[in-house]
Amino acid sequence: MPEFAPKLASKPAPTPAQTIGPFYGYALPFTGGGDIAPTGHPDAITLHGYVYDGAGAPVPDALLEFWQPAPDGSRTGAPGSLRRDPVTGAVLGRHGVDFTGFARVPTDADGHYTIRTLPPGNASYIAVCIFARGLLHHLFTRAYLPELTELTGVDDPLLASLEPRRRATLMATAEGERVHHFDVRLQDDGVHEETVFLDFP
Amino acid sequence: MVFTSSVNGRVLIKIKAEGRQQRMTGLDQSQSSQSQINAEIAAAQEAYAKELADGASVRHHPARDYPPYRSSVLRHPKKPLVAVGDPEAVELSGPVFGVTDVTELDADLTRQHTGEPLGERITVTGRLLDRNGKPVGGQLVEIWQANASGRYAHQRDQHPAPLDPNFTGVGRCLTGDDGSYTFTTIKPGPYPWRNHTNAWRPAHIHFSLFGTAFAQRLVTQMYFPGDPLFPYDPILQSVTDESARGRLVATYDHDLSRPEWSLGYRWDIVLDGPAATWIEEGRDA
Ligand SMILES: [Fe+2]
Numbered sequence: 001m002p003e004f005a006p007k008l009a010s011k012p013a014p015t016p017a018q019t020i021g022p023f024y025g026y027a028l029p030f031t032g033g034g035d036i037a038p039t040g041h042p043d044a045i046t047l048h049g050y051v052y053d054g055a056g057a058p059v060p061d062a063l064l065e066f067w068q069p070a071p072d073g074s075r076t077g078a079p080g081s082l083r084r085d086p087v088t089g090a091v092l093g094r095h096g097v098d099f100t101g102f103a104r105v106p107t108d109a110d111g112h113y114t115i116r117t118l119p120p121g122n123a124s125y126i127a128v129c130i131f132a133r134g135l136l137h138h139l140f141t142r143a144y145l146p147e148l149t150e151l152t153g154v155d156d157p158l159l160a161s162l163e164p165r166r167r168a169t170l171m172a173t174a175e176g177e178r179v180h181h182f183d184v185r186l187q188d189d190g191v192h193e194e195t196v197f198l199d200f201p
Numbered sequence: 202m203v204f205t206s207s208v209n210g211r212v213l214i215k216i217k218a219e220g221r222q223q224r225m226t227g228l229d230q231s232q233s234s235q236s237q238i239n240a241e242i243a244a245a246q247e248a249y250a251k252e253l254a255d256g257a258s259v260r261h262h263p264a265r266d267y268p269p270y271r272s273s274v275l276r277h278p279k280k281p282l283v284a285v286g287d288p289e290a291v292e293l294s295g296p297v298f299g300v301t302d303v304t305e306l307d308a309d310l311t312r313q314h315t316g317e318p319l320g321e322r323i324t325v326t327g328r329l330l331d332r333n334g335k336p337v338g339g340q341l342v343e344i345w346q347a348n349a350s351g352r353y354a355h356q357r358d359q360h361p362a363p364l365d366p367n368f369t370g371v372g373r374c375l376t377g378d379d380g381s382y383t384f385t386t387i388k389p390g391p392y393p394w395r396n397h398t399n400a401w402r403p404a405h406i407h408f409s410l411f412g413t414a415f416a417q418r419l420v421t422q423m424y425f426p427g428d429p430l431f432p433y434d435p436i437l438q439s440v441t442d443e444s445a446r447g448r449l450v451a452t453y454d455h456d457l458s459r460p461e462w463s464l465g466y467r468w469d470i471v472l473d474g475p476a477a478t479w480i481e482e483g484r485d486a
Binding site: 011012013014015016017018019020021022023024025026027028053054055057059065067068069075076077078079080081082083084085086089100101102120123125126127129131132133134135136137138139140157158161162186187188194195196197198199200201 | 259261262263264265267270272273274275276277278279280282283284285286287290291292293294295296297298299300301302303304305306307313330332333334343344345347353354355357358369370371407409414415416418419420421422436437439440444445446448449469470471472473474475
């Protein structure tokens with residue numbers, strides 16, 4: 001393509017990010033936001049944990065979003081995560097047939113979150129995006145699921161590039177049958193390693 | 202004697218006023234003054250100007266470590282982000298939304314209650330674009346905002362300004378094929394917050410946006426042109442690049458105003474994140 005292609009001249013500059021602030025709580029979270037898995041599905045797994053700040057204190061006003069492939073490996077997602085009643089406007093929630101692949105949950109007063117989902121197909125991790133009051137620009141990380149990572153982890157380019165102490169921050173830990181624990185540490189608190197956060201240039 | 206008592210009277214009045222202010226703003230001795238915050242804002246801008254002069258590239262986003270915004274101090278990572286260049290990354294795809302996720306009324310924040318909200322009725326319209334200027338169609342746009350008095354319908358907002366029973370301040374819509382979105386709402390008021398003494402946020406609307414890739418996710422705030430609070434606000438000023446800061450400010454567009462009904466603002470949004478060529482064709486494109 002020649003250098004004077006008009007496409008180059010028309011590329012717009014990105015809109016800057018700004019903090020989500022303290023008052024998103026009545027706007028963004030929705031009923032069933034953490035329930036990607038259909039109710040009662042036998043393969044459902046729980047992913048839960050805490051968000052901590054640089055003083056080791058839990059962050060009670062963070063919003064976490066999760067995105068993942070469907071169990072069959074499809075990455076197209078599906079509409080209907082926040083399905084609404086066209087008559088009343090009330091949230092109806094997912095109808096449980098389509099796999100939307102998307103979850104959104106605020107941390108509670110203890111800085112804790114929970115999602116229920118199905119293991120992703122053809123990937124060993126769930127993508128995580130973190131917003132919070134005090135965080136001017138959101139952060140991306142990944143929760144690698146141990147049973148899937150043992151199969152494919154050797155080949156994972158991100159895990160392979162990290163030293164063990166850093167890599168460990170991306171690994172969810174098994175906590176009993178089908179329950180995984182994954183904490184997010186926004187900043188090294190002097191005891192615990194800061195979570196590895198990602199950039200997609 | 203008369204002189205003394207009037208002095209005493211004045212002193213008393215002053216003490217009373219301070220006590221009242223202290224209760225209303227939760228003023229505490231550890232808070233910085235606005236002039237201290239201004240000095241820190243200026244220092245960050247000088248440091249950025251020097252970086253630019255030394256050949257650094259333009260910074261489109263706020264630094265996560267921005268001390269004038271006090272809450273950022275313990276909530277930013279100190280280690281650099283790790284760049285992901287894997288063309289198989291899950292983050293190059295993203296969630297989708299559809300007509301079942303929004304209702305028709307969601308885009309009109311003035312019609313969600315039985316009565317009309319107080320304030321200046323406005324429309325905000327614009328286009329959602331990716332880094333290549335290509336429209337992002339069919340995607341979810343969500344907004345939330347304070348009412349005309351600067352009060353959020355949120356339990357934790359303790360600003361002693363009135364709630365409006367006819368205004369919640371939450372909206373959502375899907376972008377059209379051309380990336381366009383439109384909201385009808387009322388102009389939010391500025392409001393005080395406790396970052397420092399006498400801290401006031403300029404009027405703004407919070408926006409949440411999705412692209413075709415999860416990595417394009419954006420949460421930001423739209424401001425109104427000519428707001429006198431801009432230079433005092435560490436959240437807006439955390440974007441140290443002047444032209445980037447300008448991209449957070451909507452344009453008043455008289456052609457969008459409707460006679461005897463509403464004033465019109467235009468604000469286009471450009472998502473950052475991986476280059477579209479990478480998303481669609483793989484990294485080597
Ligand atoms: Fe706000």
